[in-house]
Amino acid sequence: MWIISRIFGESRWTRAIFIQVVAQAILAIIFEAVIFSYQSNLVDILDDQKLTNNNTDITSVYANAQSLLVYFALFIVAQVFTVILVVDAIYQKNTIQLIALFVFEWGMAAYSIIQYHQSQTLFQGDDSVVNLATAYVGDALYASRWAEITQMVIMIVNSLVFCFLAYKLYLEFGWHIYKKIGADLTMRDRYKMYQIFMMLLKFDFFFFLGFSVQYLALMIVVWWPNSTSPAARSELVRELIEHLILSCAVTIVMLVVAYWGLRRERKVHMYLFVILAMASMAYFIYTLVQISQYPQKFLGSKAFLTFFLCVDMVLILVSVPISIVCLRNFDLGLINHISHATASASTAHSMTPIGQEKSNSHRWSIE
Template identity: 25%
Template sequence: MAKLPKPVRKIIPNGTVPRAYIAAVILLALSFIIAESYIMWLLREGYWTAKNNQWQVEGVQNSVQTSMTAYQVYNAIYILSQVYMVILCLEAVATENFIQIFASVGFYFVCLVYAVARYIAFYLYPTLTANIFLRDENMHHMQLSVIGTYVAAIVFLAILSWKLKTEVGWSVYKKFGADNLLHRSYKWYQILMLLLKLDIFFVVSYLIQMSILVLKVDNPETWIQMTVFIPFSIGTLAASFYSLRMENRSIMRTVMVCYTLSVGYFIFKIYRVCRAEILNKPGDPYQDSRPYFMITIVATMLLVIASAIVSLFCIRNFDNGLKEAIEYEKMKRDHHRAYNTNVNHSDESVGLMQNAELRGALDRFSLE
């Protein structure tokens, strides 16, 4: 099998399964981006047609315009999410992170839930705005096609991910040898890293939805959101990455407290979104965005809870040599890349261990 060009091999290693996995992820992402872009166009066309021909009441026009804005915001977020997922999958294959490889399956499951919720809102229990599209066959067919493609994508990527895991598993063994403690620690490390990367996307998605669809300048909640929640989220995520890489127990424990406080905040938001005094009433700020917003809130809250639980396992694995093992592996790869030698066959490993803290780890981590 012909080798890929060297710059490409840094991202996509040789092998049928890795190439098939990356090709599938990219093709699926492009397909969904095109489909969602077309749905966005149908939304815009339906809005202008109905506005010019039917709506004469100003209140109705404002309500439908608010709903259309919500639909288009969610379409735009979804398109950006496809790009983010491709980046995660490319990184997973390039770094041989078998935990992150399975992220595509879970991601498309969440997207399937979103697509089903959208279909229900449009065709089973249509709102005022969704009534515009009840007789739009193009919109109907596109939404059914998206749902069907999601189901096929989940099955196909699950099979490819499992096969790719088998190949990557041997590479992980070569990194850390037969040390079961290191393997277990590295597994929890990878899980938490993946959860934090997903936290970034869902928290940013939540903030976009809140900022564009809900918050108003004259609303005190807007300023609480801007001055408290946004800095709190950024600081917590940054501290999570730092404490995990540096194996800092005190910061990680503080982060776990922040996660716990965040769960309380999201429970409060669920109450605020679903409270009876605004539900389906005139001026409802969550009109036609409630199902999708609730999916985002629940998904973000579950990720935060999972991050807190996995952080506890990571704390228990601190100071067992994983940090030194990762640093040694990175130094070894950088060295072999610089001198264009094979990372698995070289007699220059001792030269990599100039740092006194890492020198004692050579016998434990190196297989050469």
């Protein structure tokens, strides 16, 4: 009950932004599911034609259409991810996360435009390729156009509304942080770095696992059926195991140890995070080189895999220095502020005002 009252009862702006992102998620998921359905139908048609017609153009379009299904699913996951982050930002009164969500919202709006462009330009090339579109898929190629245009309008309008509501909450949360940490500018800077790193870990989770899922889908759905020889399948199995270890397992362990290291101020955990982040960076660079050297192998997924890899590398380049700054702030009193605030908030009691602490208390007061 306290959590519900904290989300809905703080102000009209917290209630408004929660309702806005939930409404956006519901509408976006509905229309994305419609687009996914139309695209699946198109993939089925192309699959039938690929089997009956030995045509490289059809095979190319089929690979592109099939890969798009993964990105439609990721877009749906991104909507749920946004709702969770907004609730978390309200709960934590995190202004940094609001700014990141502002960028993420416009990123999803841009994706809705790219999605429309990709699905409507699957058949590209000379007149023979265009004729294939008419002969084999007919109206199926353009059936989802109305849903994609509606999706673009929903995302752009909601991004504009989110900008306004996020600004209002930004003003409210700034005052909350002042009350929580006090007037000590050094401690407020430490808390700001703590917030930034926590926010980065959440986006690391989405984009790192987003890349991992895309690559897994590419190997299982596209490469495996096309691997007919035992040697090719053996090589694919080896690559699959490497990806599961270097991307999926390392990513999960890296983010978990970073979270617990930051929350508990464990330096060993933070050192381990830096080491695993460097290992992930090496793997991302290796994969990016593979995509550049063998573009035909990544047909239909090259653009988005490259995008996710670049975002992942940027996140590592930002997360590692921030983690080092947070590491240097360990054992300087910040954890007492955070743990004291959490304990006091959960019992709904006011904290001791500054200057009225008990003499045997080593914790700083926040309010």
